[in-house]
Amino acid sequence: MAHPSVAPVSGPAIKVPAVEIPTIPLLQLGTWVVFYGLLAMLAIFFVSADQGAISLPAGNAVHEWVHDARHLLGYPCH
């Protein structure tokens, strides 16, 4: 990357094993981040906040079912 370039050493070239780690193009990754990110946030929403501050669906079944996880994972519960 931005490493200072080193003058080539004279003499027989020693083949240095390539330590270059392949990277993933960020544009290609972006699609995955958007779609998976929405899915992950939906899952986290149901465990962390549903039927507390916002209710989808109405009632308390989701809240009651994940009640202990909400407390112990540190989310505001009630």
Add this chain to the structure above:
Amino acid sequence: MSKVNPGRKPALTPAAFLVRGLVAGLLAGLVAFGVAFALGEPHVDHAIGLEEAAAEHLTPEEVAAEEAAAAEPGMVEISRENQKSFGLLTGTAAVGTALGGLTALAAAAVVGRLGRLSARGSTLLVAGIGFVAVALVPFVKYPATPPAVGDPETISDRTAEYFALVLISVLAAIGAVVVGRRLLGRFDGVDAGLIAAGGFVAVVSAAGLLLPSVNEVGAFPADLLWQFRRSSILTLASLWATIAVILTVLVGRLHDAVTADAQRRALAAGL
């Protein structure tokens, strides 16, 4: 993993990272369930016992209001046995899997881009940053509260403030990684990381000072509160530690396979 598999070319792709993150996250959810059940549930039960003891002193009007609320459509009663076993497991597994996948995609973004840090080192760093930014920083400002603590009237505000801090903390962490990477040309890798970490601490400290505080503990026993909170942060730490270890191993092995494959191909092309 490192066996020769002629039909498939191992590759570092978003899907390969995501699958490994989901596996690591699900396992992390199971580990966190074990820790939460063993360390946290005794304190949750204790707190619920205090809540029920307090409920015996309610006035007849308050009891009537609670019974009316419980009789509304959609209201259910779930036994403590189900809440502390299958309910807790559902929550930790869902959150663990979700966070494992997100951590893996974040690792996919930085592997190969953090100077000379290896794929394993980068993945471990990302999971460590994840624990600090997603779990530890919000916990320091808004620590977990057991049942019987917290005013139901303020749940909307507290939820909004909690997630606002999570958002600020995650954005500050991403910013710190971007800045740290820019500093790599001028500073040694560790120095660049320390400067970036200092910036992160400054941003989340400012956010913590600006966001409102919550003072709703009341007369809840201090020992029990501490024990509950300690079990909560240990649950979160076990979740993130499992994601970190398993994802680092899986990504490292994938990277080894990709490197070995590339070297084999380069050798074959040179023959």
